Amino acid sequence: MSYPVDSYGRHDRHGQNASGCPVTGTGAAAVTPLFGADFAADPHAVYGQLRATGSRAHPVALEPGVHAILVTSYATAREILLSPDFSKDARNWADLNRGSIPADSSVRPMMEWRPNALFSDGHEHQARRQVIEDALGKVDLYQLRRFVEEAADELIDRFAPTGRADLIADYARTLPLRVFNRMFGCPDDIAERLVEGMSALFDGREPEKSMALVTQGLMDLLEFKTNEPGSDVTSWMLAHPSQPGGEEIIHQLMTLVGAGTEPESNLIGTAALKILADPRFAGHFAGINPPISESINDVLRWDPPVANYGVHYARRTTELHDVVFPTGVPILISFAAANNDPTEGIAADQDATHSAHLAWSAGPHQCPAQRQAQSIAYTAIEMLFKRLPDLRLAVDESTLQWRPGPFHRALKALPVRFSPRAARAGQKASAAANGQAPRAGSLLQPGPPPPSPETPSPGRKVLNLWLNWWRGDN
Template sequence: MDSQQPTVPGAPARCPMHTAEFAADPHAAYDKMRAEGPAAPVELAPGVDATLVVDYQTARSVLQNTTDFSKDARHWKALMEGRIALDSPVVPMMAFRPNAMFTDGAVHLRLRKAVTDSLDRLNIGRIRRDAEPIAAFLIDQFSERGRADLLNDYAKLLPLLLFNRLFGCPAGIGDRLTTSMSAMFDGRDALKASENITACLMELIALKRREPGDDVTSWLIQHPAGLNDEELKDQLVMMMGAGVEPERNLIGNALLLLLSGSSSRGAGMLPEEAIDHVLWNNSPIANYATHYPLRDVDLGGVRVEAGTPLMISFGGANSDPALGAARESLSKGAHLAWGAGPHACPAKSPATVISLTAIEAVLNALPDLALDVSVEELQWRPGPFHRALATLPVRFTPTPGTRVAALHTPAQTTPQTTTAPSHTPVTPSLHPEAKRVRKGFWSTFLDIFRV
């Protein structure tokens, strides 16, 4: 396949961001790029070229500039001209969708207002109340084993199940949506997963038009912006995509920090501090916010052609030595992990509460939690966009899986659940008639809580 731009003699070599080598030490790559200029040529996937901004001030400038840059991927010349295969693993994350992430101007403002107004109805208390039983449910699945993979058994699943709850998903839709979202983020047949997600959300929207509830989907439908079904579907895709993968990585990266080396809980680091540290140093979404120059631009001596992807490295910008004192103090207002400008993340507060609730729940439930491998043995998941662990193996003293039952009857002693293998949820004996037969996590959770 042709690359987007011809190789220019004497130009810096493109950094391949899709390799295991890049995933293992992205900051070394950012430092090398920054030594050459504020931005550098990169390869996001085989045959997919881009320019990556690694300088902090340049990144802020691009994020806030709505005159020279567009977020609309229909400006991506190589994709529009058929030089990028539609089954490329990066296309689902970069191709145009009519949502607030990929639009500009008045269209963006209309769609973003519908999203922000709906998210604003989620108060912090409700988020905690919804997240805590899901955390208890997931911990119950592995607590009797004495070992777990906190990434795939916990951090990955909690945001998926929580979004099912916040979006008002019934059992069948929620099971399929959870499976498909997981497959898309893990790069398993991304096109098919994207199609399944679309089908699930269109079914959910039709249901909520008939039977509205106290949930984000219903609030979007009822918003004065008057979103049609396609617009509704694409806002929901954006909200899940922008929430699930970053939450998984924020929870996982913070737990790693709390459980490793000199930053362990024994050294006194609080979960809130670990979250701030991760946002500065291991941004869950490390490289994204793709912009398309509307004309050829010069970024501090780096020429970027019109219609080519210009991606912001939140990880690279945050590690810029020019930040000085802000980096030293880990000032919350200075890092770019939440973005900046008109497309900055609208869910900063909910995302922080979700991750903090998840981290506190598992640390409190399993007080002797410890890494089951050395930090050096951990693998980072390859991919150009995220800073994501592949696994997070831990060990702890086995404890009865009775946390969910305790939420129902806090003053009573309830029978223990049976031990289950990884990724196989079980139903507490509180509701024996609800025992699962090849059900997914979400339908099993609903059986238990009768919601």
């Protein structure tokens, strides 16, 4: 039986100091760093080394001095995701509560508690999730696909005549931004700040500055939609009868921004790389359409864009699959390692379906936007190879670099070459492609009517409460 560590790497199952390694039972606890260029270059080698210890869970450092338990076992990960014995409420984080996590910690913004669906349990989680599901359920998937096609055409037209591009900066990162603009009724300047801030948070860069950038962007979006409600997710969430008052709407939106931009960009970029570099998916070079669905599923199964996250906390000291999880310690699910577990799950079952992977998580916190995310990624890649059928890597695959950070799997750049092509003749840049706010009914069902002048809008009330919360006045 193994005993994963507390945040100091020295506790036994009863929370007392232990001299031996709580994972292997010998020597000092080996805490594996999940940060830096070495981990970013080959995280699967690190997962393999951890798995070789024989344990299903391992002491890791998310940054110097910030420790957690990383679950690499498929069965253990799935049981934690499904079990009521584990909570998503980050107010259980012992080190944060005792003041051991500095305010400028690079991982703190991604882990500390907020009143949203991601960090809540039980009835609170169900109520908050219902608001999100109802709003996302109004998105017309057919119109969403048409919009992605238009936005993709406009972006490809920008670099098609040059014969070269960086598919990350010029396409994969920009396209989800445009989709976010349309779905959330977000003006382009606000969306760019939100995506810049969320990207930095995933990287662990300048956390306080990045968090302030995201917060201000969301406040600006909320004020904008308060004055101009429309056919968009933000307006629907504001008007939802189950959306409680207070600053929750900001925190709910933050979750959706984080899930809908950075991971979507990484999914598009890594799936495109699969088609360009992996012999299993390179059939399009012979005039065969690229296997888009297969490349996306392969990324989700073996190299998911959110590699390590799904933070949980044991409600009480809990033994699971011969591993003892103490209270108060962040438990990260390694979706990447669990899906690659050679002894169980989909890695061991050759007949397992694509849906068996954990990239969308599982249980009550399973991603509510799977259909939208997959549709966006599929359409983006389809349009790319349709317009540029001789697309090829401009550098050797071994020279590609990955962005450091414990949570994501993200390419820094993806340089490509292709035969130069003229932009589409007579193209009319749509409002969607230019990142403008959507017109009613263009992508979503009709939105709520504007508030009457004498009635304070829910958005204005929320904005005032949020400002008080952010300034520490409450």
